[in-house]
Amino acid sequence: MATTAEITTAEQLLQAPDLGPCELVRGELIMVSPAGYAHGSIAGRITRALANFVEAKGLGDVLSAEPGFLIARDPDTVRAPDVAFVRADRIPAGEKARFFEGAPDLAVEVLSPNDRASEVNAKVQDWLDAGCPMVWVVDPATRTVSVYRGRTEIAVLGATDTLSGGDVLPGFTLPVADILTRQGTPRDQPTI
Numbered sequence: 001m002a003t004t005a006e007i008t009t010a011e012q013l014l015q016a017p018d019l020g021p022c023e024l025v026r027g028e029l030i031m032v033s034p035a036g037y038a039h040g041s042i043a044g045r046i047t048r049a050l051a052n053f054v055e056a057k058g059l060g061d062v063l064s065a066e067p068g069f070l071i072a073r074d075p076d077t078v079r080a081p082d083v084a085f086v087r088a089d090r091i092p093a094g095e096k097a098r099f100f101e102g103a104p105d106l107a108v109e110v111l112s113p114n115d116r117a118s119e120v121n122a123k124v125q126d127w128l129d130a131g132c133p134m135v136w137v138v139d140p141a142t143r144t145v146s147v148y149r150g151r152t153e154i155a156v157l158g159a160t161d162t163l164s165g166g167d168v169l170p171g172f173t174l175p176v177a178d179i180l181t182r183q184g185t186p187r188d189q190p191t192i
């Protein structure tokens with residue numbers, strides 16, 4: 001990933017929408033490569049499943065397309081998950097063009113082949129430190145989903161397991177195989 005020192009605050013980042021995919025991490029702008037097709041397809045399936053459940057129950061908002069969450073100040077950190085859920089009682093009234101202040105209730109990260117483990121781990125820890133109660137990390141290469149509910153409460157689910165919304169999204173379930181397999185593709189074949 002390339003970095004630049006020209007933008008150091010959330011406000012500056014918000015005023016520079018033509019930068020392309022990026023995050024602000026402790027005042028440092030981090031440029032990220034656009035996601036590949038498989039990444040987008042997996043994020044889309046997760047978004048669809050979450051949105052159908054959340055909308056049917058009026059639980060809040062499901063966001064995709066890497067929305068910015070301002071999770072720290074001085075220096076500023078704006079992280080962008082692939083998919084996020086925010087409870088209805090936390091949705092800001094009025095101006096929504098700004099970054100959401102605080103962590104989502106669920107952050108979903110889909111790994112790309114060029115993601116470094118240390119960077120993904122740092123991002124997960126940033127979400128947890130900012131108060132995000134649950135983080136899912138989808139790894140298409142290993143066909144697993146790691147579920148973080150704290151620094152020490154981590155579950156790794158395989159293709160035969162089912163994700164649960166736990167107390168963040170009570171009643172929500174999604175088979176891991178449904179995330180990792182395209183419609184019309186046999187479940188035992190990788191989609192990468």
